[in-house]
Amino acid sequence: MHTPVSPLELTGGSVAIGGRPILRGIDLTVETGDFVALMGANGSGKTTLVRALTGLLPLSAGELRLFGTPIREYAAWSRIGFVPQRSTASSGVPTSVWEVVASGRLTHRKLLRPLSKRDRAAIDHALDVVRMSDRRHDGVTELSGGQQQRVLIARALAGEPDLLVLDEPTAGVDLPSQQALADALGRLKADGATVVLVAHELGPLAPLVDRAVLMRDGRIAYDGPPLADHEVLDQHTHHHPTSTPHDHTPHFDIPLDRR
Numbered sequence: 001m002h003t004p005v006s007p008l009e010l011t012g013g014s015v016a017i018g019g020r021p022i023l024r025g026i027d028l029t030v031e032t033g034d035f036v037a038l039m040g041a042n043g044s045g046k047t048t049l050v051r052a053l054t055g056l057l058p059l060s061a062g063e064l065r066l067f068g069t070p071i072r073e074y075a076a077w078s079r080i081g082f083v084p085q086r087s088t089a090s091s092g093v094p095t096s097v098w099e100v101v102a103s104g105r106l107t108h109r110k111l112l113r114p115l116s117k118r119d120r121a122a123i124d125h126a127l128d129v130v131r132m133s134d135r136r137h138d139g140v141t142e143l144s145g146g147q148q149q150r151v152l153i154a155r156a157l158a159g160e161p162d163l164l165v166l167d168e169p170t171a172g173v174d175l176p177s178q179q180a181l182a183d184a185l186g187r188l189k190a191d192g193a194t195v196v197l198v199a200h201e202l203g204p205l206a207p208l209v210d211r212a213v214l215m216r217d218g219r220i221a222y223d224g225p226p227l228a229d230h231e232v233l234d235q236h237t238h239h240h241p242t243s244t245p246h247d248h249t250p251h252f253d254i255p256l257d258r259r
């Protein structure tokens with residue numbers, strides 16, 4: 001439960017894709033129990049950073065340690081739960097909510113063994129945390145986008161990770177579902193979970209976030225307590241925060257207090 005080492009420790013981390021530098025010299029340490037939001041404009045490098053942090057993208061420079069172990073020696077992948085961006089819970093094959101969540105236990109199971117009592121308990125608990133227990137027999141395609149996102153979080157939770165990384169869990173999700181997601185993440189936080197999530201806007205997640213890491217052009221521009229809208233604007237830019245995505249104007253539309 002009490003991990004003496006940092007779940008994530010990236011020093012001087014750089015990533016280049018197709019020879020183009022995308023992340024430059026990132027220093028980021030996440031401690032046990034942190035609830036971190038990676039924020040920033042479109043294209044600032046948030047998704048690339050979470051992919052690098054979870055070992056999905058190689059570093060071109062720098063060092064990454066996961067739970068104290070250098071990435072090249074790291075093997076305990078079941079300690080990390082990853083919910084990728086805008087993933088769909090199903091690809092046309094009718095799959096039940098329970099099956100999707102149960103697939104999150106795969107890293108814990110011996111091949112071809114039936115689910116153990118412990119597996120079933122972890123699956124039930126994960127469904128309960130996201131409040132989807134009563135939908136366990138439904139097909140995932142019958143669910144709203146927000147409910148599907150909760151199922152994907154439950155799938156990651158079923159693996160009982162020590163670190164949960166989520167890429168834009170609230171993107172494209174209606175406000176009541178965002179609130180339901182925030183409630184689920186709030187229950188995890190209350191249990192001492194370590195969470196790193198990408199968020200364009202915090203919305204209902206704002207009260208949970210202890211630390212905001214603001215990305216700008218592949219670098220960390222700010223790392224500290226979440227700032228209110230006007231403070232962010234005062235500190236970083238005088239541009240009105242309505243610039244279009246993928247332009248090169250720095251914009252910090254982080255409506256922490258909106259809604």
Ligand SMILES: Nc1ncnc2c1ncn2[C@@H]1O[C@H](COP(=O)(O)OP(=O)(O)OP(=O)(O)O)[C@@H](O)[C@H]1O
Binds near residue numbers: 017048049
């Ligand atoms: N596979 C790739 N090939 C080429 N360029 C890429 C690739 N992945 C990301 N990039 C580029 O890297 C930069 C950072 O992208 P990234 O997706 O990390 O940003 P982001 O902050 O997550 O943006 P968004 O909010 O739009 O998801 C962008 O300029 C993007 O075009």
